[in-house]
Every structure is written in C-alpha cells, then in structure tokens.
Amino acid sequence: MxxxxxxxxxxxxxxxxxxxxxxxxxxxxxxxxxxxxxxxxxxxxxxxxxxxxxxxxxxxxxxxxxxxxxxxxxxxxxxxxxxxxxxxxxxxxxxxxxxxxxxxxxxxxxxxxxxxxxxxxxGEDSGPGPTQDEPTRFWPGQAAGLTEREAEMLTFIVRGLSNEEIARRAYLSINTVKTYIRTAYRKIGATNRAQAVAWGFRNGFSSTDDTGI
CATH class of the missing domain: 3.40.50.2300 (Response regulator)
Incomplete structure (x- = not known):
C-alpha cells in the first residue's frame, strides 16, 4: 500500500x-x-x-x-x-x-x-544516482580478516550444510564455494570442518534463527 x-x-x-x-x-x-x-x-x-x-x-x-x-x-x-x-x-x-x-x-x-x-x-520507479560514499557493513569474522562472502560460507558450515548443499541452494558453482571455504579456513587457522565449526561457535557464528535456513 x-x-x-x-x-x-x-x-x-x-x-x-x-x-x-x-x-x-x-x-x-x-x-x-x-x-x-x-x-x-x-x-x-x-x-x-x-x-x-x-x-x-x-x-x-x-x-x-x-x-x-x-x-x-x-x-x-x-x-x-x-x-x-x-x-x-x-x-x-x-x-x-x-x-x-x-x-x-x-x-x-x-x-x-x-x-x-x-x-x-x-512507489517511485526512479533509481538512485551514483555517489562516492562507500558502504559501511559489519559481519561475524570480519576482525579475523574474513570477507563477507567467506563469512557467509562459514555460517552455512556451522549450520551443518555440505559444500554441495551450499552450492545448490546458493546458486554458486561447487568450485566457487570451495574457494571461499579454503580462503576462510586459511584466515582462521582451520584445517578441517570440525575445527572451522568450533571456531565459528567461539566467534559469533551461531545463528539466532529458528525458522530454518
């Protein structure tokens, strides 16, 4: 309305x-x-x-x-x-x-x-004009050097999704998902999924959502 x-x-x-x-x-x-x-x-x-x-x-x-x-x-x-x-x-x-x-x-x-x-x-149709102002955003894991995309991949891992499930449901290629995860692991010092999940829970990656992904 x-x-x-x-x-x-x-x-x-x-x-x-x-x-x-x-x-x-x-x-x-x-x-x-x-x-x-x-x-x-x-x-x-x-x-x-x-x-x-x-x-x-x-x-x-x-x-x-x-x-x-x-x-x-x-x-x-x-x-x-x-x-x-x-x-x-x-x-x-x-x-x-x-x-x-x-x-x-x-x-x-x-x-x-x-x-x-x-x-x-x-209800206007016109879009905004370009500006020089840069967005300001925060996300879990930012202090550890994670990009927003890498942090999102880690949230999905913490929620228990496999790489294949993430790729299918996020409309990404499996190689893209693996690249994000690999760079995220390197930044947080994880070598496997269990270590990544443990790091995530210690660093604010436990979601408050109870309606499902």
Missing part, C-alpha cells in the same frame, strides 16, 4: 532484520547518517517487530535463497513492505517468489540505499 500524502512529510520508518546482530549494527550505522529520510524503529533477529515499520529491510547475510522460511514468514505476518538486501547469490527472482516487495543490492552506497528505500516506500 502506498503511503498517504501526510506520511511523505516524515522519515520512512524502517525495521532491520537478520540472524546476526553484528550485521544489523553495520547496516544501522550506514542508515543513521540519514535521519532526515529514514528512521530505524527496530533492529531484530526475529521475524516479529515491536513497532510498526513502513518497510522491513531483510539483510540476507547467512541466509540461502532456496525455501527461505524466515522471509516468507515476515511477508505473511507483516503489513509493511519487505525488501531484501543482498548479493547476486541471493537472486532477486528468489526474493520475489518468496513475496518480497523489493530487492536492493549490497553494492549500493549509503545515500543510494536511502534513496532506494524512500523510492520503494513512495
């Missing part, structure tokens, strides 16, 4: 959702620079929200697009528009099939992301 005219005079009320609080804190920090356009009303790992947002921004860090129960639950249980915030390996088509009202790519800068959120809220 498009906003009423008087609602366009205030910032868009945005709720942030993901399984990992540290990922949400980075996203919140990026949006907090633009309080004249967006107001963060909830930061939660739950599919439910304490306040009534205009738009729910669902960061897919540590999520797989195939049968994402949490995304479907949020769409079904909330009147607000649910917008997926992700990389190419969580394709827009999968997000749309699950009921998402929009899809925003993680390559967007802070101002671009805010402009896109406002456009989705108001």
């Amino acid at each position: 498009d906003p009423a005219p008087h609602e366009l005079e205030r910032p868009v009320r945005v709720a942030l959702s993901n399984d990992y609080e540290i990922a949400l804190l980075g996203l919140a920090a990026m949006l907090a620079r633009h309080t004249d356009q967006v107001q963060i009303v909830d930061i939660t790992t739950s599919p439910q929200f304490l306040h009534e947002p205009d738009l729910i921004l669902f960061d897919t860090f540590g999520r797989l697009p195939d049968e994402d129960v949490k995304l479907r639950q949020m769409v079904a249980e909330n009147e607000a528009k649910v917008v997926v915030y992700s990389w190419d390996d969580y394709p827009e088509e999968a997000a749309r099939r699950a009921g998402a009202a929009g899809y925003l790519h993680k390559s967007l800068s802070g101002p671009e992301l805010v402009s896109a959120i406002v456009a989705l809220h108001t």
Whole structure:
C-alpha cells in the first residue's frame, strides 16, 4: 500500500532484520547518517517487530535463497513492505517468489540505499544516482580478516550444510564455494570442518534463527 500524502512529510520508518546482530549494527550505522529520510524503529533477529515499520529491510547475510522460511514468514505476518538486501547469490527472482516487495543490492552506497528505500516506500520507479560514499557493513569474522562472502560460507558450515548443499541452494558453482571455504579456513587457522565449526561457535557464528535456513 502506498503511503498517504501526510506520511511523505516524515522519515520512512524502517525495521532491520537478520540472524546476526553484528550485521544489523553495520547496516544501522550506514542508515543513521540519514535521519532526515529514514528512521530505524527496530533492529531484530526475529521475524516479529515491536513497532510498526513502513518497510522491513531483510539483510540476507547467512541466509540461502532456496525455501527461505524466515522471509516468507515476515511477508505473511507483516503489513509493511519487505525488501531484501543482498548479493547476486541471493537472486532477486528468489526474493520475489518468496513475496518480497523489493530487492536492493549490497553494492549500493549509503545515500543510494536511502534513496532506494524512500523510492520503494513512495512507489517511485526512479533509481538512485551514483555517489562516492562507500558502504559501511559489519559481519561475524570480519576482525579475523574474513570477507563477507567467506563469512557467509562459514555460517552455512556451522549450520551443518555440505559444500554441495551450499552450492545448490546458493546458486554458486561447487568450485566457487570451495574457494571461499579454503580462503576462510586459511584466515582462521582451520584445517578441517570440525575445527572451522568450533571456531565459528567461539566467534559469533551461531545463528539466532529458528525458522530454518
């Protein structure tokens, strides 16, 4: 539902959702620079929200697009528009099939992301213009030198998925998955899956999600 005219005079009320609080804190920090356009009303790992947002921004860090129960639950249980915030390996088509009202790519800068959120809220079709501002994000394992993609692979391993399952459900080649995992292992000093899982549990990779991957 498009906003009423008087609602366009205030910032868009945005709720942030993901399984990992540290990922949400980075996203919140990026949006907090633009309080004249967006107001963060909830930061939660739950599919439910304490306040009534205009738009729910669902960061897919540590999520797989195939049968994402949490995304479907949020769409079904909330009147607000649910917008997926992700990389190419969580394709827009999968997000749309699950009921998402929009899809925003993680390559967007802070101002671009805010402009896109406002456009989705108001029903505008025009996209944001380019800026020089770089995104600011945080994720588990960042302090150990893991890239966001490497960290995501480790979250899937901690959840018990095999390389083949990750590749199939993340729409990645098995060689791409193995490359991410190999570089992640090297950075955390793991030589096998058991060591990687143990490291993950010690370093914030245990998910709060109980709806399934």
